[in-house]
Every structure is written in C-alpha cells, then in structure tokens.
Amino acid sequence: MNIDFECTMCGKCCHDLRLPLTVAEALAWVGRGNEVQILCEALPWPEEPAADNLQAAHKRRRSFAAMSGSLPARIVVILTGAFAGPCPNLQADMRCGIYEARPLVCRIYPAEINPFIELDPASKGCPPEAWTPGLAPLLRGGKLVDATTAGLIQRSRAADTADAPAKQALCALLGIDVAALANEGFVVHSPQRAVLLAALEQASAAAAVTGGAALKAPTSEDLPVWRFVSNRRATVDTLESVGALGAWVDPAGETPFQYLGFYPAAA
Ligand code: SF4
Numbered sequence: 001m002n003i004d005f006e007c008t009m010c011g012k013c014c015h016d017l018r019l020p021l022t023v024a025e026a027l028a029w030v031g032r033g034n035e036v037q038i039l040c041e042a043l044p045w046p047e048e049p050a051a052d053n054l055q056a057a058h059k060r061r062r063s064f065a066a067m068s069g070s071l072p073a074r075i076v077v078i079l080t081g082a083f084a085g086p087c088p089n090l091q092a093d094m095r096c097g098i099y100e101a102r103p104l105v106c107r108i109y110p111a112e113i114n115p116f117i118e119l120d121p122a123s124k125g126c127p128p129e130a131w132t133p134g135l136a137p138l139l140r141g142g143k144l145v146d147a148t149t150a151g152l153i154q155r156s157r158a159a160d161t162a163d164a165p166a167k168q169a170l171c172a173l174l175g176i177d178v179a180a181l182a183n184e185g186f187v188v189h190s191p192q193r194a195v196l197l198a199a200l201e202q203a204s205a206a207a208a209v210t211g212g213a214a215l216k217a218p219t220s221e222d223l224p225v226w227r228f229v230s231n232r233r234a235t236v237d238t239l240e241s242v243g244a245l246g247a248w249v250d251p252a253g254e255t256p257f258q259y260l261g262f263y264p265a266a267a
C-alpha cells in the first residue's frame with residue numbers, strides 16, 4: 001500500500017479528543033492546568049499465551065497483572081488529555097501553542113502507533129486533499145517512509161511499556177480498581193486535578209526509584225484486585241461464571257466513574 005500525505009493545517013485533529021499521553025506528558029499536561037482522564041480496560045488472562053502470539057505480547061507489555069476474584073487479568077490504563085472543542089494548546093491560527101513540547105501522539109498523527117492497525121485515511125480527520133497522490137510519500141509498500149515518525153512510534157511504544165508500573169502505582173494511590181472489559185468499552189476516571197497531579201508525581205517517582213521492579217507483584221496473593229464492569233448484563237454473568245468480580249452499570253444510575261460503552265446497554 002502506498003499513501004502520500006501533507007498536513008493542510010486544518011486543525012481538526014486538535015479538537016474534541018481524549019489524547020493518549022505518556023506518564024511524563026500527563027504530568028506536564030496537568031501541570032499546565034489542563035484535564036487528564038484515566039481510561040481503564042481489563043483483559044481476562046487465565047493463562048500466559050504462546051510466545052508467538054504477537055497480539056497478546058503487545059497487550060501484555062502495555063498492561064499490568066491483577067486478579068479479579070479468582071480470574072487472573074491484565075489491566076490497561078490510558079492517560080488522556082481530555083477536551084471538548086479545541087485543544088487548550090491550540091492557537092487561533094491553528095498552530096500548536098506547545099509545538100516543541102507537544103505529546104508524541106501529536107507528532108505521530110496520522111500514522112498509527114498500534115502495530116496491528118493499518119493506516120486508513122478514511123478513519124482520520126484529515127481532509128481528502130491532505131491525501132492527494134503526488135504529495136510527500138508517507139507509506140510505501142505499507143511501510144512508513146519517514147524515519148523520524150518511525151522513531152517516534154518506537155518511543156511511544158517503549159513509553160507504553162515503561163509506564164505500566166507507574167500506572168499501576170497511580171491507580172493504587174487513587175483507589176482506582178474498576179475497568180471495562182477490553183473491546184467492550186472503557187471506564188473513565190476523572191480525579192480532581194490537584195489530587196491527580198500529586199498522585200502522578202508520587203507514582204512516577206516510585207517507579208523511577210524502583211525501576212518498576214518493586215511495583216510488579218510476583219504472586220497472585222500480592223496482585224491488585226480489580227473489578228470488571230459492563231453495561232451488558234450477559235457480559236457480567238459470563239465474567240462471574242469464570243470467577244471474576246463483575247458489576248452491571250445501570251445507565252440511569254450514579255457511579256463515581258463514567259462508563260464509555262461501545263454497545264447499547266442491556267439489562
Ligand atoms: S497539543 Fe498541540 S498538536 Fe496536540 S492536540 Fe493540542 S494543539 Fe494539537
């Protein structure tokens with residue numbers, strides 16, 4: 001697959017987002033007075049997959065181990081800079097106000113970070129003219145032409161792995177232990193800004209001191225306990241039937257988190 005691309009500076013990719021951030025970027029984002037939300041999803045992990053299962057390896061490296069009842073699980077935590085409308089850093093001329101310090105994901109867009117997702121111009125916010133054949137080559141034979149962007153993607157994936165212990169510590173500090181079933185939705189936690197800033201500082205300092213080693217619990221007894229929630233009763237029943245802790249999210253009820261489901265609620 002060959003794709004040509006040139007940014008038109010339309011600014012669409014800087015609006016209405018939950019922008020994935022590394023722990024260091026989240027610290028800077030909150031430090032600038034902006035909102036960071038914590039998205040959590042959980043994967044049932046009854047046994048370690050085969051070594052040649054690359055998709056599982058990808059999920060494993062960006063998650064941490066937990067128990068849900070008697071079911072082993074992996075928890076994926078995504079820190080996001082959240083904003084409705086324009087990004088708080090977007091200037092009136094559609095230029096980035098923190099260009100030199102902008103997050104990795106902004107530098108990489110519209111390329112894909114996930115190695116299992118193919119770049120599809122139709123799924124991007126860029127206008128059709130940004131993809132006009134004859135512009136700068138972006139992909140050749142399905143591979144990124146630009147070595148700088150390829151390097152940034154590697155940095156982003158490495159940060160995903162390196163940040164997992166700090167994210168585990170962050171959730172422990174904030175008392176966050178609820179996640180959606182992966183591929184069914186996300187649980188969105190929105191701690192108060194000052195509380196989040198203090199917890200992020202503490203979690204990243206702890207992870208830096210230990211290199212993450214002390215934060216990785218070696219036995220199932222020491223693993224953090226997490227609960228799965230779903231807006232679909234059948235999902236909760238299935239999870240509970242395999243020993244997990246599950247709870248149904250009533251769309252009309254009040255919860256200390258937001259449930260962002262990909263499917264309609266079903267009681
Ligand atoms: S940080 Fe800059 S590049 Fe990223 S979304 Fe905001 S304005 Fe756009």
Ligand code: SF4
Pocket residue numbers: 006007008009010011012013014109110125126127130
């Ligand atoms: S949406 Fe695409 S074309 Fe528009 S500013 Fe973002 S990267 Fe550039």
